[in-house]
Amino acid sequence: MVMSVDEEKGYINLSKKRVEAEDIPPKQEQFANAKAVHGIMQHVSATHGLDVEDLCEKVSWPLNTKHKSAFLAFKRHMDGDEDFNIWEDVDFSKPGKDISHLGEQIKTDIEMHMKRRLVASTWRLMAKCEVSCHAYEGIDAIKDSLQEGFKASKDGLEVNIKLIAHPVFALTCMCQDKQLGVNVLTAALDLIKVAIESKKGVFSIISQPNVQKKEEEKGDDEDSDSDGDSDEDKKSYKSQSDAEEQDVGMGDLDEEAMKALEKIKVDDD
Numbered sequence: 001m002v003m004s005v006d007e008e009k010g011y012i013n014l015s016k017k018r019v020e021a022e023d024i025p026p027k028q029e030q031f032a033n034a035k036a037v038h039g040i041m042q043h044v045s046a047t048h049g050l051d052v053e054d055l056c057e058k059v060s061w062p063l064n065t066k067h068k069s070a071f072l073a074f075k076r077h078m079d080g081d082e083d084f085n086i087w088e089d090v091d092f093s094k095p096g097k098d099i100s101h102l103g104e105q106i107k108t109d110i111e112m113h114m115k116r117r118l119v120a121s122t123w124r125l126m127a128k129c130e131v132s133c134h135a136y137e138g139i140d141a142i143k144d145s146l147q148e149g150f151k152a153s154k155d156g157l158e159v160n161i162k163l164i165a166h167p168v169f170a171l172t173c174m175c176q177d178k179q180l181g182v183n184v185l186t187a188a189l190d191l192i193k194v195a196i197e198s199k200k201g202v203f204s205i206i207s208q209p210n211v212q213k214k215e216e217e218k219g220d221d222e223d224s225d226s227d228g229d230s231d232e233d234k235k236s237y238k239s240q241s242d243a244e245e246q247d248v249g250m251g252d253l254d255e256e257a258m259k260a261l262e263k264i265k266v267d268d269d
Contacts, residue, residue, distance in 0.1 A: 001014065001015050001016075001018045001019050002014060003015050003018070022208075025210050025211055028211075029178075029211065030069070033069060033070075033071035033072070034064075034069075034070075034071065036071060036117050037060050037070045037071050037074070038056070038060065040110060040113045040114060040117070041055050041056050041059065041060055043109075043113060044106060044109045044110055044113065047109060048099075048102055048105070048106065048109075050097075050099065050102075051097075054096045054097055054099075055099075055106075057095050057096055058090060058091065058092055058094075058095070058096070058099070059090050059106075059110070062089055062090065062091075063086060063089060063090070066089055067086075073086050074086060074110075074111075074114045075114075077111075078111065078114060078115055087107060092106070123174070123175050123176070123178045123181055123211055124172065124173075124174050124211070124212045125172065125173055125174075125175065125178070125181045125182060125185055125209050125210060125211060125212060126170055126171065126172045126185075126207075126209070126210065126211075126212040127170070127171045127172075127185045127186075127188075127189060127205070127207060127208060127209040127210070128164070128168060128169070128170050128171070128205075128206035128207045129168070129169055129171070129189055129192065129203065129204065129205050129206055130167045130168055130169075130202070130203065130204045130206060131145060131146065131167055131169055131192060131196050131201065131202075131203055132166075132167040132201060132202045133145075133196060133199060133200065133201030133202070134201075134202075135199060135200040135201065137199050141196060141199035141200075141201050142167075142196065142201065144195065144199070145192050145195035145196035145199065145201065145203075146161050146169065146192060148191040148192055148194070148195040149161055149171060149188040149189070149191050149192040150188070151188075151191055152184050152185070152187035152188035152191055153173075153184065153188075154180075154184060156175075157173055157174075157175050157180065157181060157184050158173060158174075159171060159172075159173050159184060159185065159188045160172045160173065161188075167202075168206060171185050171188055171189065171209075172185075172212065173185060178211070181209070182209040182210075185209035186208075186209055189205060189209075
């Protein structure tokens with residue numbers, strides 16, 4: 001975030017701490033994608049004895065200008081979109097040195113390295129929400145509502161739900177297409193919301209679906225270990241298909257939380 005600008009001295013005061021939390025992940029992703037593309041440009045230019053800046057001027061920079069992201073442009077091209085051909089926007093003859101004689105080989109090398117990058121790009125997304133119910137059905141209403149969330153799962157995109165600390169639940173999924181993963185988790189949140197509110201429960205979103213950082217993964221593990229629950233108590237919710245083979249438990253609920261929920265139901269009775 002820009003805090004102040006001194007036009008006379010040419011200074012810009014910046015702050016990392018004051019950047020809004022929701023603004024950070026998109027920029028981190030943008031930087032990671034740009035870094036991946038530049039790494040490929042470096043490797044290919046070194047292979048053919050070219051200057052990396054010269055190759056960037058002909059390939060990655062024009063794609064960034066026209067499509068806002070060379071990485072996403074390459075991804076769309078590699079996905080086999082027949083109406084999208086990035087090489088139509090690339091001229092190997094200019095600016096700078098004419099390398100048209102290497103054009104086909106450069107295309108092959110860039111696509112090969114990009115394909116490897118795309119295969120390796122797997123995202124772990126997470127969203128957090130609060131689900132509670134003080135009506136007659138109580139804990140059963142919560143269980144049934146969370147089961148509704150599993151219905152948003154698709155082939156290769158399975159929704160997992162884990163209790164963090166009642167009434168906070170984390171929804172996660174692994175995916176190669178980030179936007180598709182976001183859509184799946186968003187749909188799961190919507191299904192849970194409709195289900196719990198139909199049973200007079202309360203639903204609220206704590207954090208929207210986004211890439212889970214390593215620090216968050218470590219923090220979740222520490223939280224689940226610190227309360228002394230057994231391995232059986234720490235199981236995540238299973239999908240609806242698994243539920244046919246076994247009873248669905250309340251995940252990481254500790255003894256104190258379970259008693260509190262049971263007391264709510266008894267009081268309502």
